[in-house]
Structure formats: C-alpha cells, structure tokens
Amino acid sequence: MKSGSVFCEVEECSGLAENVFSIWLKADREILAAAQPGRFLHILCPEGSLLRRPISICQTQGDMLRLVFEVKGEGTRWLSRRRRGDSLDILGPLGSGFDLSGGPLLLAGGGIGAAPLLFCAQMKRCDAVLGFASGQKAVLLSEFASACDGAEFSSDDGSLGRRAYVTELLEERLRSGGYKGVLACGPEPMLRIAAGLCRDYSVPLQVSLEQRMGCGVGACLVCSCRIVKDNREGYARVCRDGPVFRASEVVWDD
Amino acid sequence: MKSGSVFCEVEECSGLAENVFSIWLKADREILAAAQPGRFLHILCPEGSLLRRPISICQTQGDMLRLVFEVKGEGTRWLSRRRRGDSLDILGPLGSGFDLSGGPLLLAGGGIGAAPLLFCAQMKRCDAVLGFASGQKAVLLSEFASACDGAEFSSDDGSLGRRAYVTELLEERLRSGGYKGVLACGPEPMLRIAAGLCRDYSVPLQVSLEQRMGCGVGACLVCSCRIVKDNREGYARVCRDGPVFRASEVVWDD
Amino acid sequence: MIDLSVNFAGVRFKNFVTVASGTFGFGREYSEYFDLSRLGGICVKGLTVQPRDGNPPVRIAETPGGILNSVGLQNPGVDAFIKTELPFLRGYDTRIIANISGNTPAEYALMAKKLSDAGIDIIEVNVSCPNVKAGGIAFGTDPCLAAEVTRAVKTVSEVPVMIKLSPNVTDIVSIARACEDAGADALSLINTLLGMRIDPRTGRPVLKNITGGLSGPAIFPIALRMVWQVCSAVSVPVMGMGGVSDTEGALEMLWAGASLVSAGTALFKDPLAAVSIVEGAETFFRENNMKGPCDIRGKLKLYD
Amino acid sequence: MIDLSVNFAGVRFKNFVTVASGTFGFGREYSEYFDLSRLGGICVKGLTVQPRDGNPPVRIAETPGGILNSVGLQNPGVDAFIKTELPFLRGYDTRIIANISGNTPAEYALMAKKLSDAGIDIIEVNVSCPNVKAGGIAFGTDPCLAAEVTRAVKTVSEVPVMIKLSPNVTDIVSIARACEDAGADALSLINTLLGMRIDPRTGRPVLKNITGGLSGPAIFPIALRMVWQVCSAVSVPVMGMGGVSDTEGALEMLWAGASLVSAGTALFKDPLAAVSIVEGAETFFRENNMKGPCDIRGKLKLYD
Ligand SMILES: Cc1cc2nc3c(=O)[nH]c(=O)nc-3n(C[C@H](O)[C@H](O)[C@H](O)COP(=O)(O)OP(=O)(O)OC[C@H]3O[C@@H](n4cnc5c(N)ncnc54)[C@H](O)[C@@H]3O)c2cc1C
Ligand SMILES: Cc1cc2nc3c(=O)[nH]c(=O)nc-3n(C[C@H](O)[C@H](O)[C@H](O)COP(=O)(O)OP(=O)(O)OC[C@H]3O[C@@H](n4cnc5c(N)ncnc54)[C@H](O)[C@@H]3O)c2cc1C
C-alpha cells in the first residue's frame, strides 16, 4: 500500500535564475525508492488553492531530492517562498518516467524542461543539448556539463552559447548519427518539432508532456492528451500513462 | 481620509493561559491615535477565510498595541501562530468604545472579556472584578492588580481567588455602593445578569457586545443586535453603533 | 489615453466599476476610506416602500471562499432614502443606482416613480432577494412575473430600468429575455445563491434564518457563466457581478460581455477593492496598448 | 459501540461514506492508497452505452475553493465496465454503485438492465451531467423528463434505483418529488453547477469546452441547502454530496437529512479524505456518546 500524501522538510530553497527556483527536500526511503527520471511530485501549494501542482523530480542525492521550477502563477510563487525547515505536503512520486534502456541516448531540453533530464543524466551517462530563451533564464548548466559527456547549450538571443533553437542543435546531433534514443522535455512547439526530426531520422523519441491535473493518480480523467495506440486514437492520462510518452504515439495539436 | 487596511508587524506572540494568547503589534501614529478602550481591530486571518476577525484592543504602550485573545476556531488559531516579524493585515481601530467620563468606575470582566477592560484601567484608575472559569484560564491578573485600586478575582471552580461568579462580586460592589458606572465585557449570560443588577442598583452599565461581522465598518448590516432607542426597538450595528452599548438600551435574547 | 468610461443604457459612467447593493450601505461608511467619486457608480442598499427591520441575527456565516448573509432587506424605506441619504450621495461625482424590492408590481412602481422623480441615475429592480418571503425572489424565477414587474416599473420611470436577476433558476436566459422584451433597459446579475450552514457539533443552522444568500469568490465561476450566457442572448447592456474581487475577475467579466462590473463581498476584506480594480484595469489596458473596456468587452475568444 | 452502518433503500452500507462518481475512476488507482473495503460504497465513473472519448483538454480549471471540470463522460462503455472493472471491484467488501448517463430513456433502461443483471448494488441515474450535449442535464431540469427516465429504469432494474439530481434548477424539490413519485428508491445530490473561467490576459476560456461543472468546497453551502430541502420533502433516502471535504461537512450533511454522504473533489487534495471522514465521524460519535449517524440524521435543530 502506498502512503497518502506525506510531509517533506525543505532543506534549501534558492533562486537559480530569473524566476527559476531550486528546492532540496528531505525524503523518506519510500519516496527515494520510487523516484525515477520523468516521474513527478504532486505538491500542495495552498493559499486558497485546491489543486496540487505537478513538478518533476530533477535529481536525488543521498536522502534528498531536488525540484527545479519556474514561477508561473500563484502556486509556484508560493513554492518559491518556502524556506529551510518548512514542510511540503506531497503526493508521489507519480507517473511513468523515461525508459533509459539502450544507448547512446541524447537529452534535449527546452527551458525549464531541462529539470527532469538532469535526473536522466544522473542515472545514465548521456549527451545533452539544452536551449534557453537567454542566459538569464539558463539553469543547471554546470550540473549538465559535469553529468554529460557532450553537453551543448544555446539561447534564442545568443546571450548564452550559440544563438539557436535547441531543435537546431538536436538536428545536428541526429544528422551526425549514432543515437539510439532521444529524451526530450520542453514547451510543446519544441517537442512537436523534435518529434518531426526524430521521425525523419528514425530515432525513437520519448517526450514528457504537460497537462492540467486533478487527482494526479489516474482516477479523474482530466489530464488527457491525444494518443494513438494499437491503431486506435484516444485520450491517455498524462498523470499515469505519462507524463513520458513515445513521441510516435502522440497526436500533436495544431 | 482613513487609510484602508494596513500591515502591522508582530513584535511578540506568546501564550498567556490555556488557549489564550497575547500579541504585541507595532502600530503607526494614526492607529495609536484612534485606539480607545472598547474599540477593536478587524484582522485578516487567511487560510482560505474571507472574513476578518474582530479583536478588541487590550492596551497600548509606546508605539505598540496589544491584543489578548482566546483560540476559538480557525481564525484565532492562525492568529495564535504568528511570530515576531510576521505582519498582520488589520482594519481599524473600529467601533465606538467605552465612555470613561465620570467616576468612580467599576470594571466587570468575564473570561477573555477582561482584555478590553485592561485598556480602560490603563486610561483611568478604576476598580475591577474579574471572573474566570479556572485558574488555568485566567489572564492579565498582574496587569489588573497594578492598574486598579481594588482588583478582585474569582473563578467558577475556586482554583483562583474566590469560588464565585463574577456577577456575585459585582453585586457585592454594587451593594456597598459608590460607583457612578460599570463597564462590562464577557459572555452574554454574564452581561444579561449584570444588566439586571445594575438596573436594580441604578448604576449606569456599559457592555461590549459580540456579533459575527462582515465589513466591520457599518455598511453591510449583518452584525445586528437589538436595541431600544427613543422608545423604538430596532437593530443596531455592533461594529459601528457599538460594540459598546448602554445596557439599558439592549434588548436581551432569551 | 486609457478611457474606462462606459455609456450604459444612455447613462455615462466615468469608469466601469461599481459597488454592489447591500454591501456598501448608502456610502457614508466607505466614504471615510476613499473618495466615492473614484467609483463608476454605487448601488445602494435595497429599498422597500416601508422601513424594514430585517431578519434576526446571526445574519452571516462563512463558507469556503464565500459568505452567506440573511440581512433580509433592513432599510429605512424609500422616502427616508430620498430625503436623508440621496443628498449626501449627490455630493460625489458618481452614478447612483437605487435598488428596490417590492411585494407587488405596484409597490415596485410606487418606489420607481419616487426615485425617478428624485433624479436617481438608474433604478435596479431586485427580483432576486433570497432572504425575504414575500416578493423578492418569486418575481425573479418566473419569466412572466419578471416581465410584469419590468413593465410596471418601466411605465412610471423616466430613468433607465435595470432588472437584477437571480441565479437560482434553471434557465437565466429565458428570464433575461423576458425582461428585455418587457422593456428593461439593462440587466444586472447575479444576486446571491441560496445556501446554508449547520454547526456540525450542535446541529443548529448557523444563520437564524436557516438559509442565506451565498456571495463572494466561491460563486464567481457561476456568475461568469451566467453573464456570458445572458450577454450572448440579449442586446441590452449588462452589469456583471458575483465574486468579483480583483482586476482579473473584472476583466473576465468584461470578456464575457459585461459593460459594468460590480464588487460586493470583496469590500469586506479590502475596503479599497473596487478602487484597486479601477487602477488595476487602467494598468492592464495601458500595458496591453488597449484603449479600455471596449477593446475586450464581449470579445471572448472561442476555440474553433 | 459506534455503528456507522446504514440501511439505504434496502441495501446495507457498512458505513455512510461513499466516493462520488467521476472522481474515483473504477477504484483501481486509489486502491493503491487504501483498502477500498474501508468505504461504505463506491460510485463508479459515469457509464454510457457505447465507449466515449470525452471532451478535448483543457478539462480542468481552478476556481476559488473549487474546480471546474469538463471531462464529458469519458468511459469504456457499460459492457467493458461489467467485464473488466466490476470483477476487480467485487474483490472488496464495499457497495458498488453504477452511475449511468443516456441519450434517451431507452438507453438508460438498456444499461440498467445489464447492470442489474450483473448484480450491481445500486444504480445511480445521472440526469445532471452538465458536460455533454445530448441527454444528461436536460432530463434533470424537467420534472416530467426526470420521471420518465426514472420509470424507464425502474421497469427493468431489480436493484434499487437512485436518481442523481442537478443543482442547476429553480426548484430541486419539484424534480425530487417527480422522481420519488415515479418510483425512485433513493436520490443523490448534487451534481456540479455550471460554471466558466476565462484567462483574463488572453480572453480565452480556460476550458476547451468553454463551460464546465463546478465542484469542491465552494459549492458546499448550496449542496447542503438542497439536501436539506429535498430531505424535508421526500421520504426516500438521500445521498448528499457537493463539496464535502472533512468530517464537519459530512456531519452537516447528516444533520440536514442525508443517509449517505459522498466525497469527490476532496480526494484530489487528499486521497485519504473519505477514509478520514469515516474515522473522524467515529471519533465524533464516540466523544458525544452517540451511537452513530441515526442520532443526528435529519435532526436539524430549528429555532422556534
Ligand atoms: C508532469 C509535469 C511535470 C512538471 N514539472 C515541472 C518542473 O519540473 N518544473 C516546472 O517549473 N514546471 C513543471 N511543470 C509545470 C508546472 O506544473 C506548472 O508550471 C504549475 O502547475 C503552474 O502552477 P501555478 O499555480 O504557478 O500557475 P497557474 O497558472 O496559476 O496555475 C493554474 C492551474 O493550472 C495548472 N497549470 C498551469 N500550468 C500548467 C502546466 N504547464 N502543466 C500542468 N498544469 C499547469 C496548475 O497546476 C493549476 O492547477 C510540470 C507539469 C507537469 C504536468
Ligand atoms: C467587537 C468584538 C471584539 C472582540 N474582542 C475579542 C478579544 O479581544 N479577544 C477574543 O478572544 N475574542 C474577541 N472577540 C471574539 C472573536 O472575534 C471571535 O472569537 C473570533 O472571531 C473567532 O474566530 P475563529 O475563526 O477563531 O472562530 P470560528 O468560530 O471558526 O469563526 C467563524 C466565524 O464566526 C465569527 N465569530 C465566531 N465567534 C465570534 C464572536 N464571539 N464574535 C464575533 N464573531 C465571531 C468569526 O469572526 C468568523 O467569521 C471579539 C468579538 C467582537 C465582536
């Protein structure tokens, strides 16, 4: 039996970049055992809000677990104001994560989408291409640089690394060949382009999708995304069937 | 023009007795100037609650203002958890307070009703009779003992002072005579008995009433109590026409 | 230049923000907190032909994200209002909207005539008070009765007539249409939803009146939906209210089609809530290079 | 000895707490968090004759104290439920309530027959889903149609039939009475209130479906009022729901007259919410020297 929601103590909460924060949580054995790249915690961010917020696990270290997130609204703003010693009411880890079997693997991250990919790099040596809007928005650069063999960075405005979209870096890597799989996380337009590229180069792509959630455990069916499986198109649950899906199965919105 | 709600910094929050807490607030000049015995602050105690909580001013000292309150529900529980440096969103001081003119005056307090009476004693030398459920529930004893000429205490169970209801102490004082007015605050049954006694002994009584409030400023008409004025019975607003009323005008519920 | 003004049923409002009936008394108390001239308009406490005492306390209860009230139309009567309160309100440069409740169409007409003669800016006809037995809500839940009251008031009023609709109905659009067809110059919605609380320990209703009207943020999504439905169905202008507590909520009401937006319960938390909405809206329009409400009013972007 | 059990329309529930349709799927997911046998009963996700895909996302929006959902009855169809899900649920010692939605009375009857034959404990007839165009809510807002569906289901069902009422009506009591007169064995209420949210910056509805059903604590006072009104008017037992999120809310429902109490949205915050209510109620009754729900059910203490 899983436990219900549990309280985890905040070890550290700090700003990483413009509007991006990092929280280290003390976690119990059960949570650490269930933590896997691509899985997420469903976090209560009160102040009158009813729904939990899903945040991917960014990495683990000893008995600690890290979240890296961008402030988007009330919930993440509340989260960014936690301090050492505060406790967070969390449910999870939830969802099904990245499949890290086979290799070599390439990680492709856009913006805050880099967070869950770091956990992949921690579990298995991979290459990585990461794109950010600007240098001010970039996070986890040193972590990726040390965890990955060939980590390459770009920014939309050229203030960090090359001036390029991350999908351009991805295409170059695909062109040079050799990857047995790509794992991507980032804004939907990026994932859609990545899906096209990986299809063209016949490299299996896994993507981590986002959708607004209710229960987070698979019971309420609000977090749907469109999937084709066994030739049938239908809705899958981001919270349980995902958040990581094979890109070849995802029906992209237009 | 009054300012709207303002933030006041908590200087100290401490437990005084079983479920009773004391908060010292730093207040600006405007608030201190408007603070008067019997007036109250309307305090936002969030955690999903919309309505402010009315708490009487218990005393002032320098640029500080004190509240003494009992934990009754979510709002006061939240309030009891404030810490030095936190800030409170307050509206007020509101309402019309005690009339301290004339004398000698007797203060009659039941339980937490002692709080606003201390402010009276601070402004003007008075006598006081105070009753509590038990010694564990008693508060502000030393403050009253030093602020008042003859402060007498009782408790329902005899664990503090005499075993008696405060209305018994009140009647003894009224019998011995000499008071030009009584100021009372406490649970409604106590106030009702006090009203009967003061009528019998022809001593003017002022009572501080409680009612659930909305706006706190007199606009929404939810905080009504039954009053006879100019021979007409009707509803008055506890928040603005009171909370202090002449007992002779109050129509008591049965 | 931002222009927040609105022409509402022929009456010019300096801005689109008003305060809701029953939450603002006759303005005296809040006038100590801000200059009432900063408001687009003021809906005064509901008036009746005779003075009314209202319901016995307890009259208010808290609920998650909302409150229940059972004031029951305590007011000094329409004559006292005109004599004592209106002159005070006329000292401010803002529109005054009189809110009236009657037991019969004739009572509504009687009050409307007096108020129209007294030069009120708009008459808001409350056919939706859930806290009184006679009249009130009965008129607001039946299209025929709502139309009858509308006609009675229109016959005598020389100022625009706005009917205030109840949300406690199956089909608010049919009532809105009936009022429009009967000559209403505008509509306002929503009044409170009928609700209840019980003390779980004692089994006593928290309100002495047992039930009361639910207002505040909790009802906002319902109010917004109804405003959108009504605005999509009628061509008279609409004053949207129900749980509006900040600039965002007011903007949502505008997108849904409201011409004026009213805040009520929000004032209990922050006496300056309505004024903050005026300021917040100004900032929003400036930052988005818009002229004002007209750039978004009713322009909800539907998916195709 | 505390006894939380309830005889509900002839079916014995081990305790009075159930989980609301659509918030609990078919129980598989939450079975990982607690033993489903701790619940009095489980209302399964709404079923239709054919499998349904539901509405496109976004399907959920937050509101103050509540949520809007527009799932639109995504489900595998009644046959798949009976074949694949029911056997799993039967592994637990708890009552299983099948929730059905049809486009016609005949569809309701078809499903009821299958479920009755499959040995479901109770059939909950959803005439109140605000998220689908055909059927659903239309049946729940008209006493005659509600009665028609009730009769259609009653004719074929050998297990008790419970009609789930919509709160989006002027007079819920008239619908409740019509269902009772048509033979309903029980009533459940409330389903969600129709609501809407708009992104204030872009003017887009948050939900792709534009409107959705409001649930959660925000609607509790409305639900409680309706449960009280209906319980005061009918003699069949009532399952009360709508914003129940803790023991206090469940107790309020009991005082108002509910025999069973259901929690839905509360599970999203705390998967163990329903189980905590069972435990909290036990403590309450023990501390107050009561036997159980029967000591307070419908015993609201009115003022005189
Ligand atoms: C599986 C998953 C993993 C995620 N991991 C991360 C992460 O590691 N770091 C990070 O910065 N962000 C992550 N997100 C996005 C994050 O959940 C949202 O930014 C956050 O919920 C916004 O909440 P808010 O209250 O600040 O914003 P608001 O916009 O005020 O939120 C309103 C509502 O919409 C929901 N919502 C808004 N945006 C999103 C979104 N993009 N996805 C899902 N729900 C949303 C909120 O949960 C809330 O219910 C993840 C999302 C998913 C689905
Ligand atoms: C003018 C005035 C002055 C007061 N001064 C003091 C004081 O100095 N010290 C003190 O301990 N208490 C004082 N009270 C009582 C205090 O306001 C309540 O105990 C408090 O509001 C309870 O809030 P809660 O959230 O803890 O309880 P809950 O019972 O959860 O509150 C629910 C709702 O009921 C209202 N409410 C509950 N009890 C009362 C009450 N007795 N009076 C008014 N509203 C109530 C709350 O404000 C809230 O809106 C005063 C009340 C009034 C009217």
Ligand SMILES: Cc1cc2nc3c(=O)[nH]c(=O)nc-3n(C[C@H](O)[C@H](O)[C@H](O)COP(=O)(O)O)c2cc1C
């Ligand atoms: C205490 C109180 C008193 C009210 N009195 C009236 C009234 O007299 N006439 C009326 O039409 N509406 C009255 N209302 C309803 C409000 O005008 C408004 O329609 C409702 O509260 C919804 O808006 P809100 O959520 O912003 O408060 C009252 C509301 C409250 C809270």
Ligand SMILES: Cc1cc2nc3c(=O)[nH]c(=O)nc-3n(C[C@H](O)[C@H](O)[C@H](O)COP(=O)(O)O)c2cc1C
């Ligand atoms: C996501 C979601 C899906 C729902 N699906 C159904 C459904 O399929 N059938 C039904 O009768 N009610 C459905 N409901 C309504 C609930 O059963 C319940 O009546 C309502 O949510 C009020 O209770 P609550 O506030 O405890 O959630 C659904 C509610 C939610 C939140």
Ligand code: FES
């Ligand atoms: S959030 Fe409930 S099914 Fe995914």
Ligand code: FES
């Ligand atoms: S609380 Fe509004 S008038 Fe007193």
